[in-house]
Amino acid sequence: MNDHSVSARKRDKRRQILEAAVGVFAKQGFHKSRVSDVARAAEVADGTIYLYFKSKDDILISIFEETMADMIERVQLAIESHSDPLDQLREFALFHMRNVEEHRDVAKVLQVELRLSSTFMKEYKPTRLQQYMDIIGRLISEGKEAGVIRADVNPIIARRAFFGALDEIAMQWILTPNARYGLNESAEQIAELFVRGLQS
Amino acid sequence: MNDHSVSARKRDKRRQILEAAVGVFAKQGFHKSRVSDVARAAEVADGTIYLYFKSKDDILISIFEETMADMIERVQLAIESHSDPLDQLREFALFHMRNVEEHRDVAKVLQVELRLSSTFMKEYKPTRLQQYMDIIGRLISEGKEAGVIRADVNPIIARRAFFGALDEIAMQWILTPNARYGLNESAEQIAELFVRGLQS
Amino acid sequence: MNDHSVSARKRDKRRQILEAAVGVFAKQGFHKSRVSDVARAAEVADGTIYLYFKSKDDILISIFEETMADMIERVQLAIESHSDPLDQLREFALFHMRNVEEHRDVAKVLQVELRLSSTFMKEYKPTRLQQYMDIIGRLISEGKEAGVIRADVNPIIARRAFFGALDEIAMQWILTPNARYGLNESAEQIAELFVRGLQS
Amino acid sequence: MNDHSVSARKRDKRRQILEAAVGVFAKQGFHKSRVSDVARAAEVADGTIYLYFKSKDDILISIFEETMADMIERVQLAIESHSDPLDQLREFALFHMRNVEEHRDVAKVLQVELRLSSTFMKEYKPTRLQQYMDIIGRLISEGKEAGVIRADVNPIIARRAFFGALDEIAMQWILTPNARYGLNESAEQIAELFVRGLQS
DNA sequence: AATGAATGAGGTTTCATTCAT
DNA sequence: GATGAATGAAACCTCATTCAT
Structure with a gap:
């Protein structure tokens, strides 16, 4: 061997x-x-x-870490097919929701269970989540530089708002057995909202 | 006596x-x-x-219920001073963040601790939260009727996106001892984003 | 007043x-x-x-004390109508069981609940129960003196055996919602057993 | 290993x-x-x-179950040495009391503590106790068939009366640090009483 | 005498983690 | 590396009793 x-x-x-x-x-x-x-x-x-x-919590954190690392990699591939930062943002939203839909169990653990764990959000610094959100932030900054996004948009705030919107809808969808709207429609709506909200 | x-x-x-x-x-x-x-x-x-x-959980739920009931009442008073639904949405964002800022302890318990309690979000149905979000939904519907908001906006998705954006920023602010941006600026940014995103 | x-x-x-x-x-x-x-x-x-x-236990003990005092008085009246100690023993059995049947609630408390109370049987000395059993003992002693009961019967043992037999049957009847045999038949059987067992 | x-x-x-x-x-x-x-x-x-x-109660119940299973086995061996049902009943009484005397701690737990436990006697069905008493019942039925016991004896009542008598004396002996009579004499007295009381 | 709000002691059980094999 | 028996800390809630009114 x-x-x-x-x-x-x-x-x-x-x-x-x-x-x-x-x-x-x-x-x-x-x-x-x-x-x-x-x-x-x-x-x-x-x-x-x-x-x-190391511990029970470590299992949860590992699921998070490894899933996020994978998502970060894949979302970057997904947005590469577009060049306009606003189109890329739209792609990000679609990717995120598609991912939640296709990996419901993983999504449930990350969205719901992770937050119920007392260690997370408090002692553990979610670097991966930061990295994931940073992608959004980078797109916004690039949009500003390219002039397609308003100059007075604060990328740090906007990226978190964008992620918060996606996250809240995803959470709801996971917790509600028969949601009224599919995640695809939600992704489109959110993308539309933010694209319009951000652009100059 | x-x-x-x-x-x-x-x-x-x-x-x-x-x-x-x-x-x-x-x-x-x-x-x-x-x-x-x-x-x-x-x-x-x-x-x-x-x-x-009734129980330790009941204390937490009571804090939530009573704070939310109070907030629902006060936010309605706050938005009454405006007539345009979009101005009212902006006022809602400002009110929400001002509230978090002024009652940090209460906000921390509601935002962070409540979600870590395993009973909440799972067995307990947060009607009050629904009611609070419904106010956003109502403003959006009114905006659509008045023609100031795009006809193709789904109020159910949009209201949750709006709340999610506020909530995510508030959560971050609460968890970060020295946040880079005040909640007031965040509220303005989010309001601007959504007002532009929603309007026709 | x-x-x-x-x-x-x-x-x-x-x-x-x-x-x-x-x-x-x-x-x-x-x-x-x-x-x-x-x-x-x-x-x-x-x-x-x-x-x-004085205490919750004291209520239970008072029920016991007062019921027993009453029963001691009444059972003495009941057996007065007979002169033969063996007939009196039979009357005692009948009286005891009739009493259980007619005051099921009281009997249940005395037979079942009293024994489940940790104070009773351990710290509390049931003088009244002793007195009640003494009546049986006295009848046996009188029977021995009158020559109708065997000389080699130990009244202290026999009285407790007699009471134990009655008590066990009564307990069973109280715990079993639909007992197969009425308490009257049981009283007759026990009386017959002991009368035959005791007599010379 | x-x-x-x-x-x-x-x-x-x-x-x-x-x-x-x-x-x-x-x-x-x-x-x-x-x-x-x-x-x-x-x-x-x-x-x-x-x-x-499973629980603290389960320890108590296990002591009961296992002790009774053992006693049932041993009492059957003990009475096998006799053929006359009345002699066997006498042997049963002697065995029971000898057992109480030799295993005072176990007997105390079974006689006193078991009954003070609120679960027992109420939720738990004491099948083993039934089986133990059934042995007495069987002996009485056999005695009736063999003609050595009166035809009008009800075995169900008699067996419980016999057990009640033994039990009450045993209880007293356990609770009284220095009992006046040894359990052997008590066993003899009870056996004599019942043998005479039962026989034709 | 009557009230009933306030007190505070007390113990079973679960389950993440360890470590000898 | 793999096992799984053994460990032991940790806290909610009930309810008999008291006592100020």
Whole structure:
């Protein structure tokens, strides 16, 4: 057995636990999920979890970190196909909502459960979230430089407002079993609102 | 002892507990606050709390309910001074942020602690929050009827986007001890964004 | 208002509480009954109970004491109509069971609830119960002197065995909603057993 | 480590807790004993108790269940040495009392503490006690068939009367530190009483 | 005598984490 | 690396009782 296969197996087991955790947390909620529930779902022993994660919270944070890293990468690819910053913003909104729709379990854990965890938002600094929002901020700044966005727009405030709008709608959609509006329509509406609101 | 003084004393004690709870929850967080911490701060015995509230969660929910009821009333008064729905929306944003700024402790409990409580958002239906958001929705609908807001705006999506934007900024301001931007500037920026975004 | 009426009213309120307590304890069980439940049933304030009884346990003990005092008096009247100690024993059994049947609530409290109270049987010395059982013991001793009961019967053991037999059957009847045998038949059977068992 | 030693150790720890519990409950009473008292006596952590028992009540019920199962087995062996049902009844009485005398702590827990526990006698159906009493009933029925016991004896009533008599005496002996009569004499007296009372 | 608001002690159970095997 | 038995900290709430009015 060579090094590669060992570390590959290791990564596999880590992934195995992470995927089991997403399912368990989405179904029962983070708080109500016991570590042993995750262990059972991942088909490992309780103690094994602690070979890969520092704590129960660390599992949640890892889900967040890794999902966000992936999203940051993919959203950048998605917006590359446009050149106008405003079109890119629209693309961002569509991407975000499509992502929530396609990975409901992951989205539920990130949107709902993550916030119910007392460590998050307080002790943990969500750098990844910052990075994700920074993409929005960069687009706004580029728009300002290109003259398509009003000069008096504060990119720091605007990017957070944009993200807040997307986030609130996504949260609602996740919590409501049968939402009245699809996320696609919501994304379009929000994009339209902000594009009009931002442009010179 | 007449009826007035008795029920007044009773109301007083309830308020005494509620105010102590806001302080304790804002400082230590809801989860880390013990009922006896609230009792000590309110200068009553632990058991007394349960004469006025069903449970620890009930204290949190009562803070929410009563603060929201008050805000709903006051925001309606605040927007009455304007007649244009778009001006009223701007006033709403300013009112909301002014409120967060002036009652930081209460805002912190509502914005942060309430969401960390596992009962809330899941078992408890936040009717008051709905009512508060409904005011935004009503302004948008009125704006559409008056022709100052685009006909293709979906008020249900837009009101939630507007609230989400305000909420995200407020959350950030509360969690960041020394925020770069005052809430007043943020309110203006968001109002401007949405007014431009919504208008025909 | 003269002394008589005052103390009469006092006795009335005491009785009022005692009767309410029997009902409440029989229905909910002593342990699950709160003092305020008894107060509400007796239509007095919680504190009033403590003007008449030292503690919650004291209510239970008072029910016991007063019921037993009454039963001791009445059972003596009942057995007076017979002269043969063995007939008197039979009468005792019949009286005991008739009493359980006719005052099911009181019996339930005495038989079941009293024993579930941790003070009773341990700290409290049930003198009245002793007195009640002494009547059986006396009948047995008289029977021995009269020669109708075997000389080798130990009255102290026999009286407790007799009471234990009655008590166990009564307990079962009280706990079983629809008992297979009426208490009258049980009394006859036990009497027959002991009369035959005791006689020379 | 082989399977045997693992499950043996497991059984050992369970027994360790059970034996500690008997001692603690007998000394302090079930109600006054805290789970941590039992844990300390058994030299395990508080939480370990809950790996073997569902609740504090479950410990008590387990003591009862397992002791009764053992007694049922042993009393049947004990009465096998006789063939006459009346001799067997006598043997039963002697066995029962000998058992109480030899396992005073266990008997105290079963006789006294079990009844003071509010769950028992009310929610829990004591099947084992029924089985134990059934042995008496069976002996009586066999006696009737063999013609040594009166035809008009109701076995259901008689068996409970017999058990009640034994139980009441045992209870008294356990509660009275220096009882006047040994349990052996009491067993003989009760056996004599019932044998004479039952026989044709 | 009557009230009832206020008191405050007290204990079971869960479950994240550890560590000997 | 993997296991899973063992650990032990931690806090909500009830309700008998008191006492100022």
